[in-house]
Amino acid sequence: MIRKKILLLGDFHVGKTSLIRRYVDNAFSDDYLTTIGVKISKKQITLHDREYELLIWDIEGATPTKKIPTHYFAGAAGAIVVGDLTREETLTSLPEHLQSFHSVNRGKPWVFAYNKVDLLPVEQRKRLQLPEWSFATSAKEDLNVDTLFTTLLERIVS
Amino acid sequence: MRNVQRILNSILSKNVFEYILIDRDANVGDFSLEATHLLGEKLVHGESIFDVLPELVGSEDVIEEIFNRGKQSYAIKTVEKNGRFLNIYLDYFDSEKLLILLQDITEVTEIRRKIMQVSNQTTLLSNTLQSIVDSQKAIIFLVDSNGKIVFANKRFHEYFDTDDSPELRQELLHTLLDEHRDFHALHKSVRKGKDELRIGQDVFSIESVYVDPVNILFTLTPITDLVRKKEALQNEIRHDPLTGVLRKQSFDEELRKRLLSKRPFALVVTDIDNFKQINDRYGHVIGDKALIQFTEVIRKRLRDDETIARWGGEEFLLLLECATPEEAIDKCETIRRDLEQYRFEAGLHITASFGVSCPHEGDDAATLVERADKALYQAKSSGKNRVVFLN
Numbered sequence: 001m002i003r004k005k006i007l008l009l010g011d012f013h014v015g016k017t018s019l020i021r022r023y024v025d026n027a028f029s030d031d032y033l034t035t036i037g038v039k040i041s042k043k044q045i046t047l048h049d050r051e052y053e054l055l056i057w058d059i060e061g062a063t064p065t066k067k068i069p070t071h072y073f074a075g076a077a078g079a080i081v082v083g084d085l086t087r088e089e090t091l092t093s094l095p096e097h098l099q100s101f102h103s104v105n106r107g108k109p110w111v112f113a114y115n116k117v118d119l120l121p122v123e124q125r126k127r128l129q130l131p132e133w134s135f136a137t138s139a140k141e142d143l144n145v146d147t148l149f150t151t152l153l154e155r156i157v158s
Numbered sequence: 159m160r161n162v163q164r165i166l167n168s169i170l171s172k173n174v175f176e177y178i179l180i181d182r183d184a185n186v187g188d189f190s191l192e193a194t195h196l197l198g199e200k201l202v203h204g205e206s207i208f209d210v211l212p213e214l215v216g217s218e219d220v221i222e223e224i225f226n227r228g229k230q231s232y233a234i235k236t237v238e239k240n241g242r243f244l245n246i247y248l249d250y251f252d253s254e255k256l257l258i259l260l261q262d263i264t265e266v267t268e269i270r271r272k273i274m275q276v277s278n279q280t281t282l283l284s285n286t287l288q289s290i291v292d293s294q295k296a297i298i299f300l301v302d303s304n305g306k307i308v309f310a311n312k313r314f315h316e317y318f319d320t321d322d323s324p325e326l327r328q329e330l331l332h333t334l335l336d337e338h339r340d341f342h343a344l345h346k347s348v349r350k351g352k353d354e355l356r357i358g359q360d361v362f363s364i365e366s367v368y369v370d371p372v373n374i375l376f377t378l379t380p381i382t383d384l385v386r387k388k389e390a391l392q393n394e395i396r397h398d399p400l401t402g403v404l405r406k407q408s409f410d411e412e413l414r415k416r417l418l419s420k421r422p423f424a425l426v427v428t429d430i431d432n433f434k435q436i437n438d439r440y441g442h443v444i445g446d447k448a449l450i451q452f453t454e455v456i457r458k459r460l461r462d463d464e465t466i467a468r469w470g471g472e473e474f475l476l477l478l479e480c481a482t483p484e485e486a487i488d489k490c491e492t493i494r495r496d497l498e499q500y501r502f503e504a505g506l507h508i509t510a511s512f513g514v515s516c517p518h519e520g521d522d523a524a525t526l527v528e529r530a531d532k533a534l535y536q537a538k539s540s541g542k543n544r545v546v547f548l549n
Contacts, residue, residue: 003208005216012278034275036267037236037243040213055212060236063274064281071234075216087285 001044004156005055005075006149009068009097010082011090012061015115018139019082020058023149028140035060038072047153054149068097073104078156080148082113085120085128085136109155113137113148178258179251180207182225184218187255196260198240207258213237213246214258224250236267243267297362297378300369301341308373345374354381361385398468400446401453409467409475413523416477424486426476427513427530428456428493431542433472440504447503452510455500459493475527483516483547490514490545498543509543516549 008016017035021027024041035058043054057076062068079101083091091114098110112134117125118141128136133151135144176196179187184207194201199210208215213234224230232248245261291298292312300309314320318334334357338344345366355364355378362378369375396408404412416423430436430452437445449472456466456476465477480486490512502508513534517526533548540546 003212003215013282032275032279034271034278035238036271036274037238038213038234039238042212055215060274063278069235074220075218077216089285 001051001053003053003055004077004153005057006152006156007057007059007073007076007079007101008082009059009079009101010061010113011084011087011093011097012063014061014082014084014087014090015113015139016061016080016082017058019080019113019115019137019145019148020056022139022142022145024056026142028142030140043149045150045153047150047157050157052153052157054153056149062093062097068100070100070104073101076101076105076108078109078111078152079105080111080113080152082115084116085114086116109152111135111148111152111155113144115139117141117143175262176260178207178211178260179255180221180258181254181256184208184214184221186210193260196240196242196244196262211246211258213239214248217248221248221256224248224256225253228253236263295380297376297380299376301374301376303372305340305342341374341376344376401450401468403453403457403474404465404467406467406469406475409465409469409477410523412465412467412477413526417517417521417523417526421479422481422516424476424478424480424483424514424516425526425530426478426486426490426515427469427527427534428474428476428490428510429534429538430472431509431511431538436506436508440506444504444506448506448508451500451502452497452508455496456493459489459496475530480516483514483549486514486516487545487547494543494545511537511542512545513537514545514547 008020010016012034013032017033017039018028020041021029024043037060039058041056041058043056045052045054057072059068059072079098081094081097081101083094085091094112098112101110102108110133112131114128114130114134114136116138117128117136118138120128125136130136133155135148135151137144137148139145176190176193178189178193178201181187185204186201186207187203189201197210201210214221217232217234220232224232228250230250234246237244237246242262242264245263247259247261249257249259251257288311294311294313296311297314297317298311299307299314302308310320335341335344338347344364348364348366353363353365355362359382360380361382363381365377365379367375396404398405413425430448433445433448436448452472453466453468453474456474460466460476461479464479465475467475469475476490478486478489480489494510494512497508497510500508511534513530513532513536515526515530515533521529529548533546536548537544537546
């Protein structure tokens with residue numbers, strides 16, 4: 001079994017914990033509970049006939065007054081950088097989070113999650129144009145959550 | 159004994175309660191009994207620490223470095239595990255062992271979480287309110303008791319071309335405050351009913367309200383288009399659509415004002431001679447064009463403070479500034495000659511008759527108009543194309 005440490009980064013209340021809950025426990029709750037520090041969840045996955053154990057680090061989100069502490073980043077194989085499609089400022093900070101991740105883990109793969117797509121009107125959903133390695137996700141509707149994690153692992157092992 | 163002292167020192171220095179020793183292969187050695195409790199996992203001698211503390215996966219290089227360099231320490235802080243919050247410290251123990259110290263910080267972290275929860279929810283609410291305020295077309299800003307703008311919405315910054323700094327340029331305040339000394343004076347003025355504010359060419363409906371005992375919220379809603387439309391509509395109502403001169407109703411208002419002003423003036427009623435024949439012979443299109451040209455010729459001789467209005471058909475009214483009746487008569491003669499010499503549409507030759515009157519003590523508008531109209535009648539009946547003054 002190969003262990004891989006992956007990080008979930010982004011501003012507060014963008015749905016990092018919900019994405020992990022959906023991916024690991026196939027569950028969702030609308031209740032918001034702020035993540036403090038870090039919480040690690042495990043998920044076993046088979047990819048190209050190899051067994052992996054993902055150690056998913058749910059790291060507390062950045063707030064206007066506090067950035068994400070980078071001491072959690074050491075040894076990470078990849079990162080999922082999450083933004084909330086309903087809050088513009090969380091999307092504009094995506095590159096900043098990625099840069100922060102790369103400052104510790106140079107050149108390591110990543111994917112972007114444009115989360116809470118379920119809250120967008122249908123017309124807006126259709127018009128969405130996302131950059132490379134980005135997914136419109138919804139933990140609530142279980143949309144693209146598996147794809148998000150699998151794509152990151154694909155990038156890590158390729 | 160020396161090792162026990164080392165553990166004790168580490169515990170005392172960090173206020174840490176539980177420990178685990180691991181070897182160079184990261185396998186579990188000795189550990190305190192309560193460490194199992196904290197981790198919620200059974201610790202077994204010889205098993206990999208990464209199985210019970212996956213938080214250390216990715217820290218392999220750090221562990222090796224601590225062994226190699228000695229005395230170095232490493233921390234992963236605020237880890238949620240087994241329903242508790244821990245700080246995990248890695249400390250050099252000896253050349254064969256590394257000390258993992260587990261500090262239970264659940265109590266303080268739960269308090270921090272509650273504070274963060276409230277803070278984050280407040281930020282979200284604040285952001286939502288900011289988005290609502292920013293989405294408004296109105297300029298919205300808050301002024302404190304010192305007259306300092308402490309909040310302004312996006313439209314404010316766009317309109318006044320300022321950055322997000324609440325310290326706004328002094329000249330901007332002058333623009334905004336207009337003739338008012340400060341924002342409190344402006345507020346008082348609004349409370350007294352001054353509900354319009356003009357900034358350059360723009361017009362705003364202004365509202366102000368104390369949102370608390372200290373801060374005044376100003377809302378400037380743009381109404382420039384509305385005001386322009388209203389002015390255009392008023393203009394349309396006041397003016398004759400064909401010639402663009404005042405309508406009789408608007409002229410009557412002007413006349414009443416002039417009578418009240420007590421300044422000398424003359425009222426003139428003028429009528430195009432034989433206009434019916436022009437319409438009959440050349441048609442109404444040419445007739446209308448002649449009327450427009452007729453007013454244009456007269457307007458060229460009028461001062462800005464003099465007035466022309468269409469009474470109806472081919473009959474017009476003039477208010478002329480004059481110190482004496484003779485001045486008014488001279489001016490009418492000049493206009494009469496201008497008309498006589500002007501080449502109208504289709505080469506028409508047009509003349510006009512003028513009835514002139516000046517106000518007497520006790521005259522009202524109707525009396526004055528009636529007298530001028532009588533003078534016009536005399537001009538017509540005595541051969542047309544002439545000016546008659548009736549005192």
